[in-house]
Amino acid sequence: MSGVLLIALAAAAAAFVALFRRLAALEDEVRDLAARLEAAPPAAAIPDRPAAPATVRVDRPVPPPALDALDAPLTPEPAEPAAPPRPRRSLESIIAGQLPIWVGGAALVLAGFFLVRLSIESGLFGPVARTVAAAAFALLLIAGSEVARRLPLTRDDPRVAQALAGAGTASLYGTLYIAAALYHLVGPAAAFGLLALVTATGLALALRHGPPTAIMALIGGFAAPLVAGVETTGVGPLLVYLALLVAALFGLAIRRGWLWLALAASAGGFLWVNLLVALVSGSDLAGAGAFALLLAIGGSLALPVGAAARPWLRLAPLLAGLVQLLVLAPALDFSALAWGYYLLLSAAALFLSSRDEALAPAAPAALALLLVLLAAGFTAGSPGAGPAALAATLLFAAAGHLRPRWAWLAVGGSAGPVLVAHAAAPALLPAPAWCLIEVAAALSTAALAWRLRTAPQATAQTGATLATATLLAAGLGALAGPPWLPVVLAVLLLALGGWARRLDAPALYRLPALALLAALLAAPRVLSAEALMLAASLVGEELSFLHVPALADALRGLAAPALAAALLLRDPAQFGRFRKAAIAVALAAGLLAIHALAKQVLAIATPEAFVRLGLLERALLTQACLLAALVLRPRLPRLAMGLLLLGLLRFAWFDLVVVNPLLVPQQVGGVPLLNLATLHPALAAAALWPWRAAPLARRTALALSLVTAAATVRQLTHGTLLTGGITRPENWLYSAAGLALAIGWLAAGLRRGQADLRLAGLALLVAVTLKVFLIDAAALEGVLRILSFLVLGVALMGIGWAYTRFTRSPA
Structure with missing residues (x-):
């Protein structure tokens, strides 16, 4: 408890420093203006007009001056005296002259609270005496603020009166909470009446003394339940107290145009909701959800006056409320009440968005967070998730279809809930039921896409088309079964291409690329099998056929998308800027399908x-x-x-x-x-x-x-299996084949005039010659060696003669 109070005190001190520096600057400006007014000289008398010159040379006719110009003074007005420089405030003046007053006011509030708590713990006074003492202390602080406004020593420094008034207001809130919730000295009706009186007192004092008093009242009002002890009372009275406190602060913020006060009140309310989530559980949190709902709506309504220059701030309470209810739903076990709270706030966000353009982003934010909540609810097996999804579809889809500018909301509301439900809980309904629901939703988005065909909302039309394809893929794929999903997507790929050609919309031409990618990813077993087969083949595994996918799976998962893409590629506009990537993907899929089919022919297992x-x-x-x-x-x-x-x-x-x-x-x-x-x-x-x-x-x-x-020589000497060593006849045949090939290359190079063929022939000839001298001849003896050298010499001489003759002669 002491740690919470220290944090609250530190936060209050930081807020005091920032706020009262601004107040001090305003006071300095007022003093400077008063000094300038006092120092200004009286209006100077108008001097006599100077005499006109005796003679005036006129080159052209000059019109007579206007009558009213003769009465105007000829001398300019005296210039304003320079304003005296503003005194600069030092850190010493802030710490020594301003901060102690506000910290002292906070200390008075805490002193009163701890005095009451000490009396409770020590048993010095009874409940009535403690309550009366607390009330007297609060009234004494408020009376002291009025005395400080009139006392000559303190009336020039309004901060003293502001601190006392704020401390007194906070003390009154704490006193009333103790009397009603802790000691039950007053009934509910009387408590509400007294709370209204305290609220009115706080409002009057804040209007009289300014923002500092409102800050003290805000801190004291939110801290009062902590000081008295949350565990000593139920959640219901606490939430009623917080609701009235926040309502009073919102009213004051609207009356004075204080944006900061409305934001601070909203933050304090949501802080209490999260504290209750951490402290209580079960049905006690139902009231916290209602409080968060009202807080989000009230905060949005309290902000417009002060947030005109910053429209995004007006979204803060609504977004905070949506996130708060999203966090609160698991704590409420995804009960019907939790779904109702979120749907009510979503409806409020739609209404406020329709009335105020600055709040327009609240509607898609509500839908996005609702889809997250539905995913969590379906995953947790909440029985209320299904009705909530239906209600969300009706709410957002109807709102989006009724307002032309909310086309994206219609797309998300029609497709989002059913797709999330199908993905998170596929066993909730049989496949025909899912198909029927998703086809019905697809008709809704398709109708929207058709209506937008002539509208300037190209992105909304693209979204509606994509949502229609996604819904049809999910529904028909569920009906056909997972193995046939790539075929369904291949058919949708062709349908998307035809729709794009029908409307001739550049954005729609890119959608078939997504369908192609989805069709390939819809067959993960086929892709993984092909990957394993290719990896096994690349490392030299002999039985890579064992990894090849079944022929039917390869045809459905690879051949069908590749064929559909090939049909679309005949139109040069299809796939848009993804055309090259689509060609590569379709070609790869087609080659993999052909490879899987070819592997099935011989089936080497x-x-x-x-x-x-x-x-x-x-x-x-x-x-x-x-x-x-x-x-x-x-x-x-x-x-x-x-x-x-x-x-x-x-x-x-x-x-x-x-x-x-x-x-x-x-x-x-x-x-x-x-x-x-x-x-x-x-x-x-x-x-x-x-x-x-x-x-x-x-x-x-x-x-x-x-x-x-070389392969021909090897087969001639070894037969059908090429493994084994090199025999002597095989070695000679290699030389003979190399010599014949070198001659052929030289002849072709000479005949065609291609130098690279001639050089290749010469290189091969040199290699064969070296082989014959170094390897082949070493294994021969007698006549065979002589004949081999004789034949080689004649062949080389003939080749040299022919090469020189043909290279030097004209073509």
Whole structure:
């Protein structure tokens, strides 16, 4: 208790310092004005007019002066004397001259309260005597304020009278609370009458003495129940007391235009509500909810006069009340009373928003907080959450549809409660019931979108369209079941594109992008399975098929959204600024769907199946990418280039690195030249033919042709499995194949005039020559060695002669 009082005293002291510095500044200005008026000289006499000159030279006719101008004085009025400089207040003057008076007033109030409490604890006086003593002390303070106003020693300093009057008002509140709630010396009717009398006294004193007295009355009125002890009385009398106190403060704030007083009264009331939430529970909090409701409405009505220059301040009580009831609802176990309080305050916010433009943000704020409350209520299993959601829909949707400027409120009121209810408590209703409710709500938002088709509210129309699609997705998806939700969203994607084309609204063209993203995210199992499958493939896992999603799931979750997006992409306006992203997403989804479908064809689920079919499956997928690149190159060159790069990367990573047939056993076929080891890289090299003008494409094709030659030699010497060591005939065949390939590159380079082909042929020729001299010849003896060198020498001489002849001769 003492800690609370110390905090209250510190807050009061801080408020006193800020407020009375302002009062002192006003007093100084009044004194300066009075001094200037006293020092002003009397009005000077008008001097005689000077004589006109004897002769005046006139170059042009001069009109005669007006008659009233002859009577006007010719000399200017004397200038005002300079105002004396204002005396600057120092920190010493504030602390020594102002602060002690107000702290002293607060100390008088606390002294009276603790005197009464001491008498209670020691048993010196009975209840009647204690109450009479407290009342006498309060009246003595008020009488002292009047004496201070008239006493020559203190009448020049109004702060003394203000402090005494404020302390007396606070003491009267405390006395009445003790007499009515603690000792029951007066009945309820008499207590209310006395409280009205004390309130009237406080108002009169505040009007007479100014803001300081009102501050003291405010602090004393809110602190009185704490000093007397909250536990000694019920919550009901305390709330009645607080309601009358706040009402009196609001009345004074309206009468004097004191914005700060209305805000302080609202803050004090909400502080007491939170204190009651912490101290009591159960049905005792029902009155606290009613008090918070009335406080929010009363605070909003008390603020307009003082908050004209700051409209946002007028929202503070309403928003604080909405948040307070949101916090209070769990403490009331989400009872019907809690829902009723919030709905009543929401209705009040709608009414006040319709009457006052400055309070317009209160309506959407009430709806947003109500959706949060509904989510918490449905999650907690509150039986009143369903009726509250229905009432909220009727309240906000009706208000939004009736006022054209509240289109967003109509959207949120029609779609928000039902979507929150469905998301938080899907088991509350069967799927057909959810579908029926959400389709009905979608008709409401669709009607709003249709009405706004010619209105300037583009954002509201976009919101209504999006809400309609969301409601239809939720309802039809619940009816069809989760596996079919991506298909429902794909259909809605097409519908959104058609609606955007119908209205030709730029904002609506972007909505299909959201539908595409939602359709893909609606199949999380498919996406996770594809991710696992791709990760397993990239690290070289042989049985990646075990991670592939089911074919039906892949078609619903990937193929349907990709196909819908592809149909929309035929219109260049669809997807708006998200068009490039939509193309990339749709392409990725389509490729994943095709990949899942292709994996189902061979279904490699055992190690034996991988040995038989592993390379064949990879080759088919890679060649499909390359073939698609060739087909799409004339119409979609960028997409074709992407597919080409994808196919080449697949070949390089899978067939040359992670699952190379030289290292991992895989059957390539037993027929020479007509086997996967030869055909796979050869077809990849041939796929680069349309891009042969690019040097990088030609060099990649050269590398692939070298791989083709080496793979052909390997298959000729090893058969269908390429694993194992290198034999001597295989080594010679590598040299022969390399020499033949070098000659072919040189010939092609010479014939086409391409230097990179000639250089590649020369480089390969040098490499083959070094291999023959360093490796092949070392293993030969006798005639074979002689013949090998003879053939190599003749071949090199012929190549050199031909190269020199063709490079020097004209084309």
